[in-house]
Amino acid sequence: MRILVTNDDGINAPGLAVLEEIARNVAGPEGEVWTVAPAFEQSGVGHCISYTHPTMIAKLGPRRYAAEGSPADCVLAGLYDVLQGARPDLVLSGVNRGNNSAENVMYSGTVGGAMEAALQGLPAIALSQYMGPQSEDLPSIFDAAIGHGQTVIQKLLTKGIWDTGDYRLFYNVNFPPVGKEAVKSIKVAPQGYRKDTFFGVEPHISPSGRKFLWITGGPQHLPTAPGSDAAVNLDGHISVTPMRADLTAHDALENVRKALE
Secondary structure, eight states, X not given: OEEEEEOSSXXXXXXXXXXXXXXXXXXXXXXXXXXXXXSSOOTTOTTOOOOSSOOOXXXXXXXXXEEXXXXXXXXXXXXXIISTTOOOSEEEEEEEESXXXXXXXXXXXXXXXHHHHHHTTOOEEEEEEOOOHHHHTSSOTTHHHHHHHHHHHHHHHHHSOOOOSSSOOEEEEEXXXXXXXXXXXXXXXXXXXXXXXXXXXXXXXXTTSOEEEEEEOOOSXXXXXXXXXXXXXXXXXXXXXXXXXXXXXXXXXXXXXXXXX
């Protein structure tokens, strides 16, 4: 099996090293793991591509590259430059330091990398590690991902749905903020929504008198609807959410059609 790995925390991120090891175990002794990851952290870039400027890429070692771009850029670089068109069997993005549950999905570069792979017609999985008080004292903050990442991926490969539609299915996996021994189970869950949690800005004045704005986030441990991704994560479960890049509100189509046509 040939696996392409990327992330949004950058080529030197500990979570990427975790995912590379998981990928090697999934690929097997005869498999190949190729890494193309951002040269610098790209958290929060979503599905951005560097459409208006070139992306520099550098080989750091055997099957390991850094690109000055987003995770989606890295997937494109991997497919059409590094692998020279030799398509991978699977694309893995992560393991992100922090959850990509609920509304975080919309901003996530980790999810953006998996989404680009799906748009390229490839099986793809995004993986993220929820953080919390219980994970701070563990040997690794990625303990749950280390302990269960390979199992989740292999279950998805053997039992998951992998369609070939125009907006191909991909998966978003979030590991709970607990140690691997405390993980309860795998739950298939819809994307949740944290009410009253919004991004904002915090202004600061530099020594030169110029105003700069820091983007601020909201609390990550607010409850979401029962059974949704963040809710099951906070209850100690791994969430698996099937996703598509199609943003059409299919539930509203007919009513809008009746109103406007």
